[in-house]
Amino acid sequence: MKHTVIPVRLYALVFLALIALTIVTTEISRIDLGEYNFIVAITIAVIKAMLVILFFMHVKQSSSMTKLFVAAGFFWMAILIVFVLSDYLSRGWLPVNKWWQ
């Protein structure tokens, strides 16, 4: 388990970015942007998670194996959300009688 040591400066920069993004997302939520409120909030959350994963969790300098596992985790999460939504959102699109009717 040998890694190159990351300078404190980089950790501090990531930390400041995370705090700044938290303030930004909290302030933006006060403004009514309609549907975009959700998109902005989730985008900022994804950016923050990426910063933590890449730098605090050292994935940026890790082996391809580690990267594959991380990607697999989030790919699984994407499958879950996309498939669940493709079911729930498309219900009632087709004028088909319910099978019990």
Add this chain to the structure above:
Amino acid sequence: MWVFLLTEIMFFGGMFGGYTVYRNMYPGAFASTSHFMNVTLGAVNTGVLICSSFTMALAVRSAQLGRKRALILFLVATLILGCVFLGVKAVEYHEKWVDHHIPGPEFHYAEAPYFHQAQILFFLYFAMTGMHALHMVVGAGLLTTLIAMASRDRFSAEWYTPVEMIGLYWHFVDIVWIFLFPLLYLIGRTK
């Protein structure tokens, strides 16, 4: 360790999936509940957790360099910040108790048409933040073990695997909160 974190993604993923489904079914009710969330406390707690992730990252760095004193110092700082987070969470839970926002026979909700649907959201709120808080409690226990091990000179620049692993775990718990905060507190604030 990453395989364990993958199982954790699946575990929390189930709850996020449930949240997605109910949010789509009852968008109005879910948006209305964010008025009753304490955004200030939520934002402060996000900051506290990010600080604790920062000190944890520095603790791992100190371990890499074999600096024992700095390692113990940063681990203690992380533990304290973790306890602050749990303390603030307890204050929030108490607020929900006072406002009768805990699902069950005592549940009251200002917007009557959303009575049942809002209960689902508060159930998800307690399930998700509760599981997250439980992970924090486990993390605090792990940190205490690390501090004890570090003070007994168990780690060196050559071997510090437990520090690194528990560091990963701590950051993972931080990431879960990074997603919980906008989903539960921020979305629908203006509605």
